[in-house]
Amino acid sequence: MPRNADQHGAVADAARPNSVGAPQDAGRAGPEPRFAKLGLAPAYRVVFETIEEEILSGRLKPGERLPSETSLADQLGVNRSTAREGLRLLEETGLVRREEGRRLFAAIPRQEDLSSRASRALVLQHVTFRELWEVLMVTEPGVAALAAERIRADQVAALEDNLARTEDAVRNGRGFTQLDMEFHALIAEAAGNRAWLLAREPAALLLFPAMDHMAPHLPQSGLRLVEAHGQVLAALKAGKADVASDWMRKHIADFRRGYNMAGIDIDLPVGRLENPADESKSAAKRRSS
Amino acid sequence: MPRNADQHGAVADAARPNSVGAPQDAGRAGPEPRFAKLGLAPAYRVVFETIEEEILSGRLKPGERLPSETSLADQLGVNRSTAREGLRLLEETGLVRREEGRRLFAAIPRQEDLSSRASRALVLQHVTFRELWEVLMVTEPGVAALAAERIRADQVAALEDNLARTEDAVRNGRGFTQLDMEFHALIAEAAGNRAWLLAREPAALLLFPAMDHMAPHLPQSGLRLVEAHGQVLAALKAGKADVASDWMRKHIADFRRGYNMAGIDIDLPVGRLENPADESKSAAKRRSS
DNA sequence: TAGCCTCCAATTGTCCAACAATCGAACAAA
DNA sequence: TTTGTTCGATTGTTGGACAATTGGAGGCTA
Numbered sequence: 001m002p003r004n005a006d007q008h009g010a011v012a013d014a015a016r017p018n019s020v021g022a023p024q025d026a027g028r029a030g031p032e033p034r035f036a037k038l039g040l041a042p043a044y045r046v047v048f049e050t051i052e053e054e055i056l057s058g059r060l061k062p063g064e065r066l067p068s069e070t071s072l073a074d075q076l077g078v079n080r081s082t083a084r085e086g087l088r089l090l091e092e093t094g095l096v097r098r099e100e101g102r103r104l105f106a107a108i109p110r111q112e113d114l115s116s117r118a119s120r121a122l123v124l125q126h127v128t129f130r131e132l133w134e135v136l137m138v139t140e141p142g143v144a145a146l147a148a149e150r151i152r153a154d155q156v157a158a159l160e161d162n163l164a165r166t167e168d169a170v171r172n173g174r175g176f177t178q179l180d181m182e183f184h185a186l187i188a189e190a191a192g193n194r195a196w197l198l199a200r201e202p203a204a205l206l207l208f209p210a211m212d213h214m215a216p217h218l219p220q221s222g223l224r225l226v227e228a229h230g231q232v233l234a235a236l237k238a239g240k241a242d243v244a245s246d247w248m249r250k251h252i253a254d255f256r257r258g259y260n261m262a263g264i265d266i267d268l269p270v271g272r273l274e275n276p277a278d279e280s281k282s283a284a285k286r287r288s289s
Numbered sequence: 290m291p292r293n294a295d296q297h298g299a300v301a302d303a304a305r306p307n308s309v310g311a312p313q314d315a316g317r318a319g320p321e322p323r324f325a326k327l328g329l330a331p332a333y334r335v336v337f338e339t340i341e342e343e344i345l346s347g348r349l350k351p352g353e354r355l356p357s358e359t360s361l362a363d364q365l366g367v368n369r370s371t372a373r374e375g376l377r378l379l380e381e382t383g384l385v386r387r388e389e390g391r392r393l394f395a396a397i398p399r400q401e402d403l404s405s406r407a408s409r410a411l412v413l414q415h416v417t418f419r420e421l422w423e424v425l426m427v428t429e430p431g432v433a434a435l436a437a438e439r440i441r442a443d444q445v446a447a448l449e450d451n452l453a454r455t456e457d458a459v460r461n462g463r464g465f466t467q468l469d470m471e472f473h474a475l476i477a478e479a480a481g482n483r484a485w486l487l488a489r490e491p492a493a494l495l496l497f498p499a500m501d502h503m504a505p506h507l508p509q510s511g512l513r514l515v516e517a518h519g520q521v522l523a524a525l526k527a528g529k530a531d532v533a534s535d536w537m538r539k540h541i542a543d544f545r546r547g548y549n550m551a552g553i554d555i556d557l558p559v560g561r562l563e564n565p566a567d568e569s570k571s572a573a574k575r576r577s578s
Numbered sequence: 579t580a581g582c583c584t585c586c587a588a589t590t591g592t593c594c595a596a597c598a599a600t601c602g603a604a605c606a607a608a
Numbered sequence: 609t610t611t612g613t614t615c616g617a618t619t620g621t622t623g624g625a626c627a628a629t630t631g632g633a634g635g636c637t638a
Contacts, residue, residue: 043621068588081621121398142427194411359619391600391618
C-alpha cells in the first residue's frame with residue numbers, strides 16, 4: 001500500500017498524521033531478533049485511532065455529531081472511501097453509532113454490545129459449562145450482597161413482578177429461562193455498579209439459557225428456582241446482605257446439581273446462544289440470512 | 290442508498306444474500322402507515338453478518354484464510370469497496386485478523402482486545418474507583434481460591450519470580466504497579482478458567498494502575514503489598530484455597546485503605562489508562578498520534 | 579402566525595476503474 | 609545456500625459518479 005504515495009493524488013500529505021517515512025519492513029524471518037519490527041498502520045486505521053482519541057480525550061463528546069464523511073475525509077487528508085473504512089472500525093467499537101437515520105454520533109459503547117461480543121468470544125473458545133458456573137458461583141452472591149444494601153423501591157417492585165410472572169410460568173409449564181435471566185439482571189442492576197454489570201453479564205448470557213436443556217428432565221427445577229428467587233428477594237427487601245448472598249449461592253449451586261441430575265456433562269463446551277431474546281432492537285435493525 | 294439498485298451495475302443480483310425483494314421502500318409518500326418498517330441494513334453490514342455467521346457456525350474455522358477481497362466481493366455480489374467496509378467491521382470485532390503481512394484470517398477475538406475495549410467503555414462511563422474495587426474485592430479472592438486447587442509448578446515458578454522482582458523493585462524504590470498487575474494476572478491464569486479471565490480483567494486493568502497515584506504518599510505500601518503477595522503465594526503452593534482467598538481479600542481491602550490514607554476520593558471516576566504497559570504489541574502495531 | 583407542502587442542497591450507500599506498493603512463489607545468478 | 613530478479617495476485621488508496629434520503633429553507637394556505 002502506498003503509504004505516502006498520493007498517487008494521482010492531490011491530497012495534502014502534510015495533513016496526514018503518522019505519515020512516517022520509515023523503512024519498509026526490515027525483512028520477515030530474520031534469525032536475529034535484532035530489530036523490533038516497526039509497524040506501519042494503514043491509513044484507515046490511523047483515521048480510526050485519530051477519531052477514537054478525539055472521543056476518548058473528551059474533545060468529541062458522546063452524543064455529538066461527527067462531521068460528514070466528505071468533510072472528515074477532507075480534514076484528515078484521505079479519500080472518502082478510506083475515511084469510511086475508519087468509520088466502520090469505530091462503528092463496530094461502539095464509539096460511533098447512527099441513531100435513527102444516518103447521521104453519525106459519538107457514543108459510549110453499550111453494555112449489551114460488549115457483553116454479547118464477549119459471550120461470542122467465550123463460545124468460540126469452547127468455554128465449558130463448568131467455567132461459566134464457577135464465575136457465576138462467585139459473582140452472583142457478590143452482586144446480591146451489594147444489591148441488598150442499595151436496592152431501591154422501584155427495583156424491588158420490578159423483582160416482585162418478575163417473581164410473580166415466573167411463578168405463573170412455572171405453574172403453567174411454560175419456559176422460564178428468560179424470566180430467570182431477567183431476575184438476575186435486575187439484581188445486578190440494583191447493585192448499582194456498572195463494572196459488575198460488565199463482569200458478570202457475558203457468563204450469565206451463556207449459562208442461564210443452558211437451563212433450557214435441563215429443565216425438561218427435571219420437573220422440580222421450576223419450583224426450586226421460584227423458591228430460591230423468593231428467598232433472595234425477601235433478603236434483599238430486608239436488607240440482609242449475607243442472607244441474600246447465601247441463598248444466591250445455593251441457587252447457583254443448585255443449577256449445577258440440576259445439570260448433573262439431568263445427566264449433562266459439566267465439562268462440555270457451551271453452545272451458541274440460541275435466542276438472545278432481543279427481538280426488541282435486533283429484529284428492527286437487521287434481517288438475518 | 291440504492292438498496293438493490295445495481296445502478297450502472299452488472300453485479301449479479303441473485304448472488305447477493307439478503308437481496309430482499311422488498312418494495313424499494315414502500316415509497317416515501319405512502320399516506321398509509323400500513324406496514325411496519327422493515328429494517329434494511331446497509332450492504333456492508335450484511336457482508337459483515339454473513340461472514341460472521343460463517344465463522345460462528347464453524348464453517349469457516351479460526352486460522353483459515355479468507356478469500357481475497359475481489360473474490361469475496363464477487364461471491365457476495367457487492368463492490369470491493371463495500372466488501373472492504375464489511376471486513377473492517379469484522380476486523381474490529383476480532384473475528385478476522387491479519388497475521389504478519391496482509392492476508393486475512395478468521396480468528397477468535399483475543400482476550401486482551403475484549404478487555405481493553407471493555408475498560409475503555411468503563412472509563413467513558415466514568416466508573417468510579419469504588420465500583421472497580423467492589424468488583425475486584427470479590428473476584429480476586431474467588432480466583433485465588435480456584436488457583437489454589439489447580440496451579441501448576443511452572444505457574445508457581447512464574448509467581449515466585451514475579452515476587453522476587455517485586456521485592457527488588459520495592460527495595461530500590463522503583464515502581465511496582467506493573468509487577469502487581471502481572472502477579473494478579475498470573476493467578477487468574479492459574480485458575481484455569483477463561484471466563485474468569487474475561488470477567489476480572491477489565492476492572493483489573495483500571496484499578497491497579499491507579500496505585501501509581503497513591504504509592505508516593507504511602508512509603509509503607511510497597512512492603513505491605515509484598516507481604517500480601519507472599520502470603521497468597523504461600524497459600525497457593527500449599528493448596529490452601531481458603532487461606533489464599535482470605536489473604537487476597539485483605540490485600541484488595543488494603544488497596545482501598547491506601548487510597549483513603551492518601552486522601553484520594555474513592556468515588557472519583559477513574560481516568561484513562563495512562564500506560565497499559567503493552568509496548569510489546571502496541572508499539573509494534575501502531576504508531577500513535 | 580402556525581401549519582403544510584415543495585424543492586434543493588447535503589449526506590450516505592454503492593459502484594467503477596485505476597494505480598502504487600507488497601507479497602509470494604518461481605527461477606536465475608553467485 | 610544465499611541473494612537477486614521477475615511477474616502475477618492482493619491490499620491500500622484515490623477519484624469520480626449516481627441513487628435514495630434527509631433536513632431545511634422558502635413559499636403558500638388557513
